[in-house]
Amino acid sequence: MINTLIIYSHPSKKSYTFQVLEQLTQILNNQNFKVEVSDLYAMNFLSDMTEQEYEREGFANIQLPIPKDVIEEHKKIGEADCIIFLYPVWWSDCPAKLKGWFDRVFSVGYAYGQRPELPKMKTVKCGAVICTAGHPNNFLKEIGIEQSMQNIMLDDRLGKRFENKDMLILGGTLDIENVRQTHIKQIERLVNKINQYFADA
Numbered sequence: 001m002i003n004t005l006i007i008y009s010h011p012s013k014k015s016y017t018f019q020v021l022e023q024l025t026q027i028l029n030n031q032n033f034k035v036e037v038s039d040l041y042a043m044n045f046l047s048d049m050t051e052q053e054y055e056r057e058g059f060a061n062i063q064l065p066i067p068k069d070v071i072e073e074h075k076k077i078g079e080a081d082c083i084i085f086l087y088p089v090w091w092s093d094c095p096a097k098l099k100g101w102f103d104r105v106f107s108v109g110y111a112y113g114q115r116p117e118l119p120k121m122k123t124v125k126c127g128a129v130i131c132t133a134g135h136p137n138n139f140l141k142e143i144g145i146e147q148s149m150q151n152i153m154l155d156d157r158l159g160k161r162f163e164n165k166d167m168l169i170l171g172g173t174l175d176i177e178n179v180r181q182t183h184i185k186q187i188e189r190l191v192n193k194i195n196q197y198f199a200d201a
């Protein structure tokens with residue numbers, strides 16, 4: 001079984017992104033994957049840093065405590081072979097809720113600036129980013145946003161913390177009926193690719 005954690009960030013079950021979550025979960029469940037979802041809005045995940053958290057982070061003051069909800073996320077990461085981030089593109093980035101997850105969960109000493117006395121994040125075998133976008137992919141490419149989203153998500157946020165990294169931008173959602181079937185095929189192809197990482201191991 002491939003333990004898979006989906007970090008999902010969308011406020012509404014009426015959304016297309018929620019439909020993608022359902023399709024993705026179904027595709028994964030039909031294969032060799034065991035799925036857990038961190039539904040950030042449903043969990044009411046706190047995306048703002050507290051003053052104390054900032055003081056731990058900004059001054060690398062590792063004596064200060066790590067909040068319980070962040071430790072919970074660290075545990076889920078510890079158990080995951082694969083982490084998939086799923087969200088809608090808002091202003092050329094992820095929703096603030098998910099940005100806050102990175103701010104808080106990728107804490108100093110854990111995700112970077114490691115110290116021998118502190119538990120550090122393991123290298124996760126596979127990290128995938130799936131985002132839905134109103135603009136079609138060719139437009140996002142033309143204006144350089146596809147590249148910039150890939151740089152930020154894959155090169156910076158996932159960084160060296162993941163061994164294999166992929167990003168799937170499901171664009172053109174303003175004309176959803178025109179792209180739905182293509183999106184499903186793209187998701188299936190991505191899941192097959194992820195499966196391959198584990199088959200090759």
Ligand SMILES: Cc1cc2nc3c(=O)[nH]c(=O)nc-3n(C[C@H](O)[C@H](O)[C@H](O)COP(=O)(O)O)c2cc1C
Nearest residue numbers: 015016017018088089090091092132133134135173
């Ligand atoms: C606040 C907000 C900002 C958005 N910014 C962008 C954007 O920068 N680029 C883009 O392609 N689509 C943008 N969209 C469109 C969403 O990506 C689109 O609604 C989403 O892919 C699919 O919708 P749903 O899951 O919310 O139903 C934005 C939508 C909202 C609500």
